Amino acid sequence: MAALPEPVIQTSVNTAAPLVPNTGRPYNPVVTLNGWSLPWRMNNGVKEFHLVAEPVVREVSPGFKVNMWGYNGQSPGPTIEVVEGDRVRIFVTNKLPEHTTIHWHGQRLPSGMDGVGGLNQPHIPAGKTFVYEFEARRPGTFMYHPHADEMVQMAMGMMGMWVTHPKNKHPHISDVDRDFCFLLNAFDIEPGSKTPKINTMLDFNIWCWNSRVFPAIDTLNVRLNDRVRIRVGNLTMTNHPIHLHGHEFLVTGTDGGPTPPSTRWYEVTTDVAVGQMRQIELIADEEGDWAIHCHKSHHTMNAMGHDVPTMIGVDHRGLVNKIQRAAPDYMVMGERGMADMGEMQMPIPDNTAPMMTGTGQFGALEMGGMFTVFKVRKDQKLGDYSDPGHYKFPPGTVAYEWTGAAPAATRATNTGSATPANATAVKPTGHKGHH
Numbered sequence: 395m396a397a398l399p400e401p402v403i404q405t406s407v408n409t410a411a412p413l414v415p416n417t418g419r420p421y422n423p424v425v426t427l428n429g430w431s432l433p434w435r436m437n438n439g440v441k442e443f444h445l446v447a448e449p450v451v452r453e454v455s456p457g458f459k460v461n462m463w464g465y466n467g468q469s470p471g472p473t474i475e476v477v478e479g480d481r482v483r484i485f486v487t488n489k490l491p492e493h494t495t496i497h498w499h500g501q502r503l504p505s506g507m508d509g510v511g512g513l514n515q516p517h518i519p520a521g522k523t524f525v526y527e528f529e530a531r532r533p534g535t536f537m538y539h540p541h542a543d544e545m546v547q548m549a550m551g552m553m554g555m556w557v558t559h560p561k562n563k564h565p566h567i568s569d570v571d572r573d574f575c576f577l578l579n580a581f582d583i584e585p586g587s588k589t590p591k592i593n594t595m596l597d598f599n600i601w602c603w604n605s606r607v608f609p610a611i612d613t614l615n616v617r618l619n620d621r622v623r624i625r626v627g628n629l630t631m632t633n634h635p636i637h638l639h640g641h642e643f644l645v646t647g648t649d650g651g652p653t654p655p656s657t658r659w660y661e662v663t664t665d666v667a668v669g670q671m672r673q674i675e676l677i678a679d680e681e682g683d684w685a686i687h688c689h690k691s692h693h694t695m696n697a698m699g700h701d702v703p704t705m706i707g708v709d710h711r712g713l714v715n716k717i718q719r720a721a722p723d724y725m726v727m728g729e730r731g732m733a734d735m736g737e738m739q740m741p742i743p744d745n746t747a748p749m750m751t752g753t754g755q756f757g758a759l760e761m762g763g764m765f766t767v768f769k770v771r772k773d774q775k776l777g778d779y780s781d782p783g784h785y786k787f788p789p790g791t792v793a794y795e796w797t798g799a800a801p802a803a804t805r806a807t808n809t810g811s812a813t814p815a816n817a818t819a820v821k822p823t824g825h826k827g828h829h
């Protein structure tokens with residue numbers, strides 16, 4: 395076997411241009427949001443990659459740098475793109491302070507290549523390089539992550555995507571104009587600190603797409619009428635209902651590969667459960683700026699305190715001065731909702747992402763976390779992924795303020811035939827094991 399391929403290290407957090415293959419079988423490359431695809435070398439017909447597991451510093455948003463573990467300079471690691479039928483050899487060098495492995499999530503492969511440390515292979519000790527080798531047997535969207543000290547290593551950001559493109563025209567896989575992919579991942583990072591807490595099970599506070607939070611997640615920029623595929627994998631500890639505005643989409647692929655067309659139905663939200671992959675597809679036939687986000691409202695926020703009482707409707711006005719005599723920094727929050735937080739330049743600890751920022755042409759979006767914008771433009775060139783800027787709304791197409799007279803409210807009267815609910819409780823009788 396020839397020498398180890400030189401590892402390629404990525405220093406940028408920007409969305410890299412698609413990696414067009416110049417060796418091996420041809421395919422239409424994907425675009426990884428705020429990520430990149432790993433170059434390979436051909437060695438006697440085998441596609442060889444070199445992954446380096448190592449500590450990295452990931453800029454989660456400008457000014458917010460986090461000590462993570464990842465691959466080849468970033469978390470997540472690079473996307474690996476191969477073609478159905480490719481013989482693949484992956485060298486994994488472990489530069490972590492502890493042992494690791496890589497599990498190739500979703501793939502058909504020999505059991506000894508599946509990467510569960512202790513079960514399928516000895517762990518890769520710190521400082522050593524192991525070799526994985528298998529054929530990419532079926533096309534689809536996959537992931538990779540350690541199966542060694544998993545709680546710690548995944549909480550630190552070790553994960554990546556894998557796309558196996560079809561070898562020939564596949565009856566269940568369309569040719570698309572744009573093919574995006576990203577992972578859902580989450581961290582628990584105390585405001586002001588630089589390293590994720592690794593024992594957290596549910597109470598995460600940094601909800602990311604590819605280890606970035608809105609407004610630091612790049613937008614998905616497409617041309618009007620493009621056929622668009624978006625591949626999403628979930629390596630957090632909870633599910634994420636991913637919602638796209640303005641269009642319906644089909645789920646054209648899952649963990650099991652492409653879905654037969656007869657099983658598809660239109661949706662505007664698809665839930666991506668833990669450990670799952672979903673591929674959605676649509677024709678981008680509505681021009682504009684369209685939100686795409688996780689529909690759990692706490693996941694479109696950055697670091698925040700959860701132990702805050704609801705103050706909506708509480709009038710503090712008589713109280714503030716008295717409280718401020720005892721606690722001069724006391725500030726009223728939330729008595730009219732929390733939308734002010736989107737614009738407020740509140741002092742926050744160093745190295746923390748603001749809770750919800752990002753501004754559009756009409757003001758603050760009051761969003762953070764798992765949110766970005768799907769931009770559909772008539773004049774976006776094929777192959778151009780750059781941000782076209784704010785949408786220019788045609789005159790008369792934006793919601794506007796009513797300035798006429800407000801009529802007096804009239805009380806609705808119940809004229810229907812429905813009878814009021816019967817408040818008498820009916821107790822079940824006859825069976826005791828009722829639950």
Ligand SMILES: [Cu+2]
Pocket residue numbers: 633634635688689690693764
């Ligand atoms: Cu979510």
